[in-house]
Amino acid sequence: MAIYKRYKGRRLKRSDRDWDKGAWWIEFSLQSQYIHQSVPGARTQAQAERAENQIREAIYERRYDPGKKLFSEFVDETFLPWSKANKRSHREDEQRSVTLKDFFGEKHLRDIKPMMIETFKRERLATPTKHDKEDRPRPRTPASVNRDLACLSKILSMAFDNELIDSNPMRRVRLLKESPSRERFITADEEKRLFAQLTGRRDHIRSVVTIALNTGMRRGEILGLQWEHVNFLARTVFIAKSKTGRTRTIPMNDIVFKELMMLKQDAGPQEFVFSNSRTGINIDSIKTGWRNACEDAGLVNLRFHDTRHTFATRLRANGVHEWDIRDLLGHTSVRMTSVYTHQTPLNLCHAVNSLTNAKLGKVVRFPRKKRVSSTKQIAPSSRHLAVEHVSAQQHEDVSVRTLAS
DSSP states (O other), rough: OOOEETTTTTTTOOOOOTGOOOOOEEEEETEEEEEEEETTOOOOOHHHHHHHHHHHHHHHTTOOGGOOBBHHHIIIIIIIHHHHOOOOOOOHHHHHHHHHHHHHHTBBGOOOOOOHHHHHHHHHHHOEEEETOOEEEEOHHHHHHHHHHHHHHOOOOOOOTTTTTSSOOOGGGOOOOOEEEEOOOHHHHHHHHHHSSSSSHHHHHHHHHHHHHHHHHOOOHHHBBBBGEEETTTEEEEEEETSOOEEEEEEEEEEHHHHHHHHHHHHOOSSBBBBBBTTTOOOOOOHHHHHHHHTTTTTTTTOOHHHHHHHHHHHTTTTTHHHHHHHTOOOOHHHHHHHHOOHHHHHHHHHHTTTOOOEEEEEEEEEOOOOOOOOSSSSOOOEEEEEEEOOOOGGGGGGSSOOOO
């Protein structure tokens, strides 16, 4: 009999610093059955031992069949506790699990087959989503359905790891083809119209947007920013908790420095930069204020996350290297950064106008040179090309033109 704690794929000892974060696991063999699974509901070793004894008793009485566990039971007992303990995005898993349980909830894990998942994929895509104030339906995107399928795949993968199913049926299901990533960033005119609406009760949102446009920080990173992570002397902002789990340091430009200095002068003893002045509790959402400000400014299809796209696009337009943009955004690869950087119409206009004053040249041929080998045979001729600058008056007589090097 083995009862132990496990965290992120490794066994823990009581002296391990992650001991309190680990989940209890049981492992034993009985009557040709090998049991190795987590006990998410167990908080103590005694509770894990009771769970093991119940499984042993069920095996003795020939009523133990792990494949008969309902999908909803496994999600609530195993997947969601694991997600909450290991993922910062566990709230998204909770929301998607509701949708998955509505369709697969009363089905046994072993009864979930690829064709059943294909049915869910088709019906989910046909279900409209609602976002605006009037609850007007909008078509659901393939990307949204793929996120649901990714959550389902993780659930079934955990069931396979716990030997509740023989294989993950999601391995034979193709994801939907997604449309290319959107290219949305804030223009100078849109920024002016937006800031005109961020006054009065929305003034704190103005500060949030100002920091976002000049640092590329995510909304959660800004709202969770603490004063202890703001270094006015070094003019840096330290991100302790990011989406990728990595820390990073972002330098302040003059705009961010002045904005944070102004907020510091008006701040009380609260821990967070953005907090309720009466309660001292940090502000964790600006969704309603942001949406209303965009509607009042006449900005369509603009998300707060587009401020990161705007930050990256403006850096690229100013000639900043993609590696530096990657580090500022906190990406793990330049490929992800390329999704955030977009070419503005003005930059493209400058690109084509650069040809206007370019010097042109023509390709000329040198005379052929016959080379005779030792056997008196004539070798094949070769052509040597060179670029010769010519004046504008000669262009009309040139049939082949190239840009001068």
